[in-house]
Amino acid sequence: MSYPERFTIPTREVLRERSFAGKIALVTGGSTGIGAAVVRRLAEEGASVAFTYFASRDAAWELERELFDAGQIAVAMRVDARSVEETRACIRELVDGFGRIDMLVNNAGLACAGAIENYDLDALEAMVAVNVKAPFLAIREALPHMPAGGRIINVGSVSSDYMPYPGQAAYTMTKSAITGLTRGLARELAGRGITINTVQPGRVETGLLRVLGDAYETVGRSTPMGRFGTATEVASVIEFLCSDAAAYVTGAHIRVDGGVSV
Template sequence: MLSNMTKTLSGKVALVTGGSRGIGAAIVKRLANDGATVVFTYGSSQQKAEELVKEIEAAGGRALALLADSGNVDAVKGAVAEAIKAFGGINILVNNAGVYWVKPYDQFTMEEFDLTIAINVRAIFAAVQAAAPHMGEGGRIINLGSIVADTSMFPGNSLYGMSKAAVAGLSRGLARDLAPLGITVNTIQPGPIDTDMSPSDGPFAPTLKSMTPVGRFGKGEEIAAMVAYLASPEAAFITGAKLNINGGMMI
């Protein structure tokens, strides 16, 4: 096994929002395995978060779980501050936490509208405002958008699609603003990935599989692999990109 000093992300500190389950947990594990110290937030899955920290520590890595509701700006900024305080800085920010609510447009409440924006979009902006001044040359920001930003496969996607299109636009603007500081900003747009949000045996699964040329759902690890690459030193020339990881769904 490679020693910590020879791993791609040795010496780096990463913050992953929504790391307790699903894609976020796969990202936390991958970045830790690549040598980063990983701080991650969770909203309610405390037990899963604690188990993940133990799993990483048992494998020789370093991780810290923080309760921080992405719907609350102070909590998001507080998590960034705690990560910096605990480990002396922040090099990689992965904005992964997100919610997916499906409903006919006329059944959504304005509270749900505001909450969708708060968790899926505003939290990203808040985290970037708090983290970027501390990142410096080589900083990496990776935002989780969705294929639904570009295509709405089912009815009921209005708010989610709006929020993920906003993530893509926000990322592009930030990429320009932060390029002079040596910080890259990219968006990953997954297709169907097998998680609680989109289970591969759920009601939409047969249709989603039939729309995907590779004929299956993706795995959280397959998104985490792209995050790890974008976080690595060799991805320094990639910024403002929108990467569709979707088994060919949009080709």
């Protein structure tokens, strides 16, 4: 049986309202893992997304190509998150091109492990620079171009609240600094209509967990859900915090950890 044309059911694509149409987003460390999943989600929802990478050029270019082919807007930029000059230049380029920044997702991160007595101090400095200094810099540079309704999401870690393994103290120190930054700025930015929140992933299946070495499989199975989380599951929460629906959520630290910290 065939229906008259006017009764044709529209495709999902036609029905779907893209929630970030016209919005401009910057995602740091968007080449792989959670960052790449965030880039995909925001771009699929209609945002124009700039994302940074440092070492993973091929992955970044591939993602840019994938989204371009899908008719979405995503631009990869090589920016060392530790550098003030490069961060400033990236934001200038973005603002020159798009006029403003509506969403900033501070996702770039490093994880190193080790006992404190012989902790590699170069690794410590790199982690502090990428995990703590870089989000501070990006927020500082982006804020003058962020209108009311702006969204800042910092990617922390559930390790700020839950610490099952030795050797994670330095990483945890950097991720706890992020919750402090979020809490401190929430009050400062609330009057401008800008929200800032931390998303705290648990154990998510990305390259970052290489730090676990031989313990990798056991760690995944030992969560209450018996598995690692996926980058997309974290990206979904970040997407929500970027949305209009989350307008009254600020200064929050939201765990996406499959119950590992309960």
